[in-house]
Each structure stands twice: as C-alpha cells, then as structure tokens.
Amino acid sequence: MRPRLRRWLDLARLLRGAGPLPVTVALLVSAAFGLAPIVFMVGMAVLLSRVPAVARGEAALGAAVGLTLAALVAQQLLGPLQFALAELLARRIDGHCVQRALRAAYTDAPVAALERPGTLDLLTDVRTAIDRASPSPGQAAAALPALLARYAGLAGAVVLIAVVLSPLAGLVVAATALVIRFGQRGSLGRFAAAWDALSPQRRRLAYTRTLTTGTAAAKEIRVLGLLGFLTARLDTEHRGYLDPIWTMRRRLLLRPFLGFALAGLVGATLALAAVAQATASGELDLLGYAVAVQAVLVPIRFGVYFPEADVQTQFGGRALAALMNFEHAVRGAALPGTAPAPAPQHEIRFTQVGFAYPGGRRVFTDLDLAIPAGRCTAIVGLNGSGKTTLVKLLTRCYDPDRGAVTVDGHDLRDLDARSWQQQLAVVFQDFNRYELSAGENIGLGTGTPAAWRAAAARAGALDLLDDLPAGLDTPLHARYTGGRDLSGGQWQRVALARALHAVDRGARLLVLDEPTAALDVRAEVEFFDRFLTQTEGLTSVIISHRFSTVRRADQILVLSDGHVVEHGDHDTLIAAGGHYAEMFALQASRFRDDLAAAA
Numbered sequence: 001m002r003p004r005l006r007r008w009l010d011l012a013r014l015l016r017g018a019g020p021l022p023v024t025v026a027l028l029v030s031a032a033f034g035l036a037p038i039v040f041m042v043g044m045a046v047l048l049s050r051v052p053a054v055a056r057g058e059a060a061l062g063a064a065v066g067l068t069l070a071a072l073v074a075q076q077l078l079g080p081l082q083f084a085l086a087e088l089l090a091r092r093i094d095g096h097c098v099q100r101a102l103r104a105a106y107t108d109a110p111v112a113a114l115e116r117p118g119t120l121d122l123l124t125d126v127r128t129a130i131d132r133a134s135p136s137p138g139q140a141a142a143a144l145p146a147l148l149a150r151y152a153g154l155a156g157a158v159v160l161i162a163v164v165l166s167p168l169a170g171l172v173v174a175a176t177a178l179v180i181r182f183g184q185r186g187s188l189g190r191f192a193a194a195w196d197a198l199s200p201q202r203r204r205l206a207y208t209r210t211l212t213t214g215t216a217a218a219k220e221i222r223v224l225g226l227l228g229f230l231t232a233r234l235d236t237e238h239r240g241y242l243d244p245i246w247t248m249r250r251r252l253l254l255r256p257f258l259g260f261a262l263a264g265l266v267g268a269t270l271a272l273a274a275v276a277q278a279t280a281s282g283e284l285d286l287l288g289y290a291v292a293v294q295a296v297l298v299p300i301r302f303g304v305y306f307p308e309a310d311v312q313t314q315f316g317g318r319a320l321a322a323l324m325n326f327e328h329a330v331r332g333a334a335l336p337g338t339a340p341a342p343a344p345q346h347e348i349r350f351t352q353v354g355f356a357y358p359g360g361r362r363v364f365t366d367l368d369l370a371i372p373a374g375r376c377t378a379i380v381g382l383n384g385s386g387k388t389t390l391v392k393l394l395t396r397c398y399d400p401d402r403g404a405v406t407v408d409g410h411d412l413r414d415l416d417a418r419s420w421q422q423q424l425a426v427v428f429q430d431f432n433r434y435e436l437s438a439g440e441n442i443g444l445g446t447g448t449p450a451a452w453r454a455a456a457a458r459a460g461a462l463d464l465l466d467d468l469p470a471g472l473d474t475p476l477h478a479r480y481t482g483g484r485d486l487s488g489g490q491w492q493r494v495a496l497a498r499a500l501h502a503v504d505r506g507a508r509l510l511v512l513d514e515p516t517a518a519l520d521v522r523a524e525v526e527f528f529d530r531f532l533t534q535t536e537g538l539t540s541v542i543i544s545h546r547f548s549t550v551r552r553a554d555q556i557l558v559l560s561d562g563h564v565v566e567h568g569d570h571d572t573l574i575a576a577g578g579h580y581a582e583m584f585a586l587q588a589s590r591f592r593d594d595l596a597a598a599a
C-alpha cells in the first residue's frame with residue numbers, strides 16, 4: 001500500500017480531471033462553508049454581549065445583525081451547494097478513472113496479465129468502485145474540499161480561542177481536535193485494511209447473491225430444486241462475511257471511539273475550565289466569554305466521523321490505489337514488440353514452442369507446426385489437447401515461454417501486438433454475444449448495413465436476419481423492447497459473419513475455434529463446403545474436435561497431448577491408418593447416422 005501522504009497527493013492530483021473552474025469554485029465554497037459558523041459565532045457573541053442595545057434597536061448593531069444573518073443564510077445555502085459540487089467533481093473524475101481502467105485493461109494488458117488472480121482482484125476492486133458499489137476514486141477526491149471546510153472551521157475556532165482566551169488554550173484545543181481526528185482516521189484505516197482482507201468472502205457472497213437473484217441459473221434452480229441448497233449457502237456466506245465485520249467494528253471502531261471521546265472530553269473540560277477561570281478573574285468580558293464558549297465546542301465535533309468525507313477518502317482512496325497498482329501491473333506485463341506486423345505471405349510457424357498457463361501444468365513442451373499462407377489448415381484433436389491454447393498463442397493473447405511463433409521468419413514477440421491482431425479475424429470458442437443490434441454484432445463499429453448483409457450471406461445468416469422483427473436493427477437480447485434472443489447455432493452464424501466482415505475489411509488470417517460446435521449436422525456440412533469456397537486464397541485456421549467435418553481442408557494437423565502427431569491432407573491421413581483414420585471412422589459413422597436422421 002502506498003505511503004499515506006502519497007495517497008493524499010494522488011487523490012489531490014485526481015482533482016485536475018474535473019477541470020480548474022469547478023475545482024476552484026468547490027474549494028472557495030467549502031472554505032466559505034467552513035468559516036460561516038465562525039462568523040456566525042462572532043456575530044452572535046457581539047449581539048449577546050449587547051442585549052440591552054439590541055432591545056433598543058440601536059443602529060450601531062445593524063452590521064453585527066447583518067453579518068450574523070448572512071452567516072446563517074450562507075450555512076444553509078452553501079451546504080447543498082458543496083454537496084452538488086462534490087457530485088459534479090466525482091462524476092467527472094470517475095469518468096477519467098473509467099478511461100484509465102479501460103486503457104489499462106484493453107490496450108496495455110495482455111490477456112495473460114488479466115488472468116493472474118492478483119491483477120484480476122485489483123480490476124474487480126476498481127470495477128466495484130467505479131460502479132459505486134463502494135466509494136469511488138472520484139468521490140474520494142471530491143471529498144477533499146469538504147475536508148477543507150472542516151479544517152477551515154477548526155482553524156477559525158482555534159484563532160478565536162487564542163485571541164480571546166490565550167494562545168496556550170488555542171494550542172490545547174487544536175491538539176485535542178487533531179489527536180481525536182487522527183486517532184479516528186487510524187481506526188478507519190485499520191478497518192479498511194481488515195475489510196480488504198475479507199475480499200474472498202465478499203466475492204463468494206456476491207457470486208451467490210447474483211446466482212440466487214439473477215436469471216442465468218433460474219432454469220436450473222427451478223428444475224433441479226436448488227432453492228434450499230442455495231438459500232443455505234447464502235446464509236453461510238453471509239455469516240462468513242458479516243460475523244468478522246461486526247467483530248472488527250467493535251474492536252477497531254467502537255472501543256477506540258470511546259477512548260477518543262474521553263480524550264475530547266478532557267480537552268474540552270480543560271478549555272472550559274480556562275474560560276471559567278478567566279471569566280471569574282475578570283479577564284474575559286461578556287463578548288469574550290460568548291465567543292470562547294462557542295469556539296471551544298467546534299473542535300469537539302472532530303470527535304465524530306465526517307460523513308461527507310471519511311468513508312469516501314478511505315475507501316475511494318484504496319480504489320484509486322487499486323487502479324494505480326493495476327495500471328502498474330499490466331504495464332509491467334505488457335507484451336513486447338514494436339515492429340508493424342506483416343500479412344503472412346509464406347507461412348506461420350511454431351518452432352519448439354513451450355507454454356504453461358500461470359500456475360498450471362505444461363500444455364506444450366516442444367510444439368512444431370507450420371501453417372502455410374493462403375491455405376486452409378484444420379487442427380483437430382480431442383478435448384484438452386491444446387487446440388484453443390494454440391489459438392491464444394497465435395493471436396498473442398499469450399507469448400510462449402520457450403521457442404517461437406514466427407510469421408514469414410519474424411518472431412511474433414518482435415511485432416507490435418495490436419498491429420498483428422489487426423491482421424486477424426477470429427471467432428473464439430467462447431465468442432461474445434453482445435447485447436447490441438444484429439448489425440452492430442456483425443460490424444462492431446465498422447462498415448455499412450450492406451457490408452453486414454454481405455458478410456451475413458456468406459456466413460449463412462441472411463435468412464436469420466430477415467426473420468428478425470427489425471432486421472439488422474433488432475437488439476439481440478429478449479430484455480430489450482423488440483429484442484430477440486438467438487439459439488446457440490444462430491449466434492454462431494452471427495459470430496462467423498463478424499469474422500467474415502473483418503476479412504472484408506482487410507484481416508489476412510482467419511481463425512475459427514470450433515466454429516460449428518453449435519450447428520446441426522446439415523448446417524455443419526453446408527458451412528464447411530461454403531467456407532472453403534469463399535475463403536480460397538486466404539490463410540485460415542479451423543479448430544475442431546470433430547474429425548469428420550474438416551476433411552476438405554488443405555492440411556489437417558492432429559494434435560494430441562500438446563504435440564502434432566499426424567499431418568497431411570485427408571487422403572494421406574486415412575491412408576496412413578493412424579489416429580486420424582481411427583477417429584474419423586468412429587466419428588463419421590455417427591455423423592452419417594445424424595445426417596440420415598436430419599434428412
């Protein structure tokens with residue numbers, strides 16, 4: 001955790017994101033709001049000390065009355081204004097923080113960095129704060145002017161006490177206020193640190209809550225009768241989280257609060273005793289007495305938490321620290337390479353590639369394979385053989401820890417990751433189903449409706465689009481008015497259209513990871529026939545665990561346990577009578593049955 005002073009400075013620096021004018025106005029309003037009670041105090045003291053003159057309505061007191069009333073009105077008006085300005089600053093600053101988090105997560109961060117549990121935790125903390133489920137960095141920074149108001153009030157009161165009573169009394173009162181204040185903040189800081197340590201419990205609880213109250217698992221909860229199990233689970237998670245919180249509250253907040261309240265009482269008693277003694281000895285006239293008694297009470301208010309600032313600065317400050325640590329972590333892990341990536345002209349080659357997921361077992365030890373440019377390569381293998389991991393290395397979600405992936409002899413690690421990824425059109429196995437219109441799901445911010453329809457036609461998704469209530473404009477989720485949800489196979493066609501649209505826009509390597517897993521048998525056959533014709537001349541890689549569907553590919557690589565165990569075209573592999581021939585025969589008989597059933 002960053003040193004305390006650094007964290008305050010980091011927060012103050014965030015204020016720049018809100019623009020100079022709102023910040024200046026907020027600081028001035030807060031200073032005035034903090035000093036208004038002091039002005040009111042002096043005005044009241046003047047009026048109290050001249051009660052008979054007030055009763056006679058002497059004009060000489062008009063200034064005191066005016067000042068007192070102005071201070072009273074200012075207190076009433078400036079409070080809400082300070083609140084509104086804080087909200088404005090917080091919103092603006094949080095907007096900048098969202099940009100920073102997005103930039104770090106999606107530009108600087110390779111997927112490998114995002115999958116590290118520590119980094120993921122930081123990102124989750126940032127997201128929770130930005131969603132305002134806990135105080136945000138913007139709220140923390142916007143609370144700084146509110147703190148200024150409090151300290152301006154304290155400074156005013158201390159000056160008054162020093163002037164009317166004695167500098168020593170002013171010092172005692174200031175010291176008492178600051179001891180209570182820093183003590184309370186310290187307790188809050190320790191509470192926040194202990195709260196952080198409970199994040200695994202908090203996440204489990206949040207997950208169980210979402211599970212029980214969301215729609216994702218509603219079907220299974222009903223049909224499998226999981227309500228009792230989940231309710232008990234929710235109860236256990238609640239206890240696991242809330243019991244330690246309450247213990248911490250008593251230990252870290254309540255007991256120190258009682259101690260500091262006692263310290264405040266002692267300080268105030270000493271100050272009031274000094275007021276009594278000075279009054280008795282005649283050193284203090286009525287005006288001085290009235291000022292001192294009110295001023296002594298101001299620092300006592302430092303014995304409570306400031307609802308407008310404390311939780312915000314404490315927890316929002318931690319969220320900012322999480323954001324800064326996240327930026328640091330992903331920048332440190334950024335993929336190397338700056339050279340612009342060439343489009344593959346000759347081949348992409350994996351040479352002696354080794355790779356293991358962080359903390360996981362080794363997926364590849366010495367993987368060797370070549371993907372010729374302008375041809376279709378199919379990679380087949382059983383579940384867990386490493387096919388998707390190969391796609392992740394090819395798309396530079398990760399870099400290998402041994403060996404190299406090269407494009408026409410250029411090591412991918414020397415190339416700028418973004419420029420390489422711009423050459424790719426990819427449908428991942430777990431591709432995203434965006435809650436956007438059908439057209440936007442294909443174009444994702446690029447192209448025209450005509451281009452989307454052309455890509456959809458090639459992906460076999462045109463009938464599907466024409467069947468939607470508002471065609472390309474139909475939102476692809478039932479929760480939106482006029483929206484429509486799609487079946488797994490229909491979504492897969494939309495994802496294919498998205499990839500083919502990317503090819504139209506200049507992508508030079510098409511990678512499809514299990515593109516037909518959700519299609520029925522007839523659609524799968526159709527897809528491959530159409531796909532190979534339409535992508536002729538394009539470098540394409542198709543991953544599948546169905547051996548029987550990729551036989552028309554120019555080259556088939558059989559992956560087993562992280563190694564290419566066979567390669568060649570379909571006829572060569574069948575003639576070889578190895579693993580491919582065996583799996584093909586096994587799956588093809590099933591495939592024929594399914595096809596016959598579909599026909």
Ligand SMILES: Nc1ncnc2c1ncn2[C@@H]1O[C@H](COP(=O)(O)OP(=O)(O)OP(=O)(O)O)[C@@H](O)[C@H]1O
Binds near residue numbers: 358360387389390545
């Ligand atoms: N993010 C990850 N972290 C740790 N291990 C992983 C991760 N993703 C995959 N693995 C492991 O890597 C191995 C290869 O997985 P991969 O997903 O590449 O296989 P696959 O051939 O694509 O399988 P499938 O056909 O089921 O999609 C498996 O043992 C898997 O458990």
